[in-house]
Amino acid sequence: MARRLTPEQERITRTLDRPLFVAAGAGSGKSSTLAERVAWALTPGSGEGGAPYLDSLDEVLVITFTHAAADEIKEKIRARLREGGMAGHALEVDSAWISTIHGMCSRILRRHALALGLDPGFKVAGEGVSAGLVERAVDEVCGIVQDDPAYAELRRSFELRGRAGIDGAATVFGMLRTLRDAAGSALEGFDSVEFPGTAPDVFGELSLYLDCVQRALALGQEAKAFSSKAGEAERTNLQNSLEVVGRLLSLPPSQRDAAHAAEAFGRIRKPGDAYRSKKMRELGAQIKAAYADCALAVQMAGAMRFRTQLVQLAREVDRRYAGLKAGLGVLDNDDLLSLTLRAFREHPEVAAEYGRRFRLVMVDEFQDTNAQQVRMIELLSGPGACHLCTVGDAQQSIYRFRAADVQVFRDRQASLPPSSVVELKNNFRSHDDVLRFVAHVLGRGQEGGGGLLPRFMDLVAWEGRASGFAARGLPRVSVELVCSRRQGRAQVSSQDRARVMADRVAERLASYIDAGQRPSDVALLLGRMSRLGSYLEALRSRGIECVVSGGSTFSQSEEVRLVSALLHLLANPRDTQDGLYPVLTSQMFCLSADDLLLLATRDQEEVDALTKRGIDAGLVSFDLPAGLEPSPALRSARELVVRAFRRLGSWPVRDVLAAMLRESGLVARLE
Incomplete structure (x- = not known):
């Protein structure tokens, strides 16, 4: 049964013999179009001499970003094949190569495990487990930095963990974690990772900060935001920033060094909160964010002289992390990617097998990929990636925290001729009034026709969409x-x-x-x-x-009550009623009555007999009655609680809580 397609959808569906780049806006029917493309490739007449372009679904590779998206496109392909009278091919859907990129890598590695020296039954750690192991590895390496005299200068220049906690990129902890994460998604690992904090980075952030300051001075003058004493002080501060940063940016490129920028930036005071109007408060928040980005860039530039030490430490983090994973017998998602890419390089016959096998390769949500993933997909897509069709939307790039790089999306578009680029601008979900509102806010909301999103793709409502709006007038x-x-x-x-x-x-x-x-x-x-x-x-x-x-009922859920109890415990270790007891007996530790009785019992000094005590005292001192050994669960609970109290001095409470939940294994069990 033929379906009505837009001209752009028809072009995507019928183009099978060359690369394609599809920029698909939200609600443009991209998943249905991909399903149509698969169905057409299996239809007689799509190939040479009236034959189908494909012999079976086994020649199709579809990469999605999430498991849910993979399941959705499987069902759409299955339904479309059944509608087209291809029930036999519809039976192949469950075994087809339609999955996330990590699922694809896992499948390849298991098929070739023995040749690659892997255990075919390897397990993959969840994100919660792997994040906890990384934090533990970084924490151990930070202990080395704290004690080794060789890192004295590094300690004097940067806080070990500091107030920024585990998310603070300008702490040793944060820099090590950032470097390890960057190496995990880089093509050549640590050898190709770009070290942040170069002079262009610093001056780029300063330019953005200057733009915010200029807009604040203009708007503040118009809104009379500087009429009060506090406002006048803030105006003076912004004017000083304008002069200092303006002089820096007027320097010729040859004189723009990070050290000079750091010295000048030190003369700028942090923006304040002297604004009353909503517009000025919003702009004030932007100024603060831009100032923070500048401060971070300057701090990271100061770390350039420690580059060798930091990379060595980050390698040690990676080594320890690998040891922790080996102890559990697991791989993580980065391992799946790096091991598959390494397998293709060291065993070119494996890459060639899949390159010959797949004649239709499609990648959905392409804006959420990175260079390592793209390189791997290209190896599976025939000579010069001739079978590759990528689909995505730069406006929906939200996974940069997972090393996704939207520039990869743009580079792919620029590398192909216009005849291989298709835009899906028809929106099948929303009425035109809604799309006009979105376009005004995101695409043309600022002076000069700018908008909140650069290169905004303006979508057009599909005329055939039924309207459910009944409030006429x-x-x-x-x-x-x-x-x-x-x-x-x-x-x-x-x-x-x-x-x-x-x-x-x-x-x-x-x-x-x-x-x-x-x-x-x-x-x-x-x-x-x-x-x-x-x-x-x-x-x-x-x-x-x-x-x-x-x-x-949110506050009554078991997990929220546990977090509340953890807060009570961290605030007051002696609060056994609302803190320690609920925590120890929760699903986080599941200690038995015997464990609690052991904590509440101690030897007497004068008499050869036992006496009672508070479980808080037992957990802190851990001097248990002679001859009685703590259970593994009790020992683990005590280590985790003590570690949490040690971190309280330098970590924010929220980070301490998050680490406790991950390291206890609770997050993994919930997943």
């Missing part, structure tokens, strides 16, 4: 702005603001319902459940009955 998109002002000397309370906002929203919803929209088609999303009462009162006073879904 009212706009489909409505923006309600609520402002609060001082009443004399008193500031409007947050409760009053919430009540006014709830009334305005309820009034607007009531107008849509009165105009014909069904109440069951209305969903109200709240940022904070603490204001729920105000919204319920406002809605019900207008006769709009509603059901609360989610949020109301």
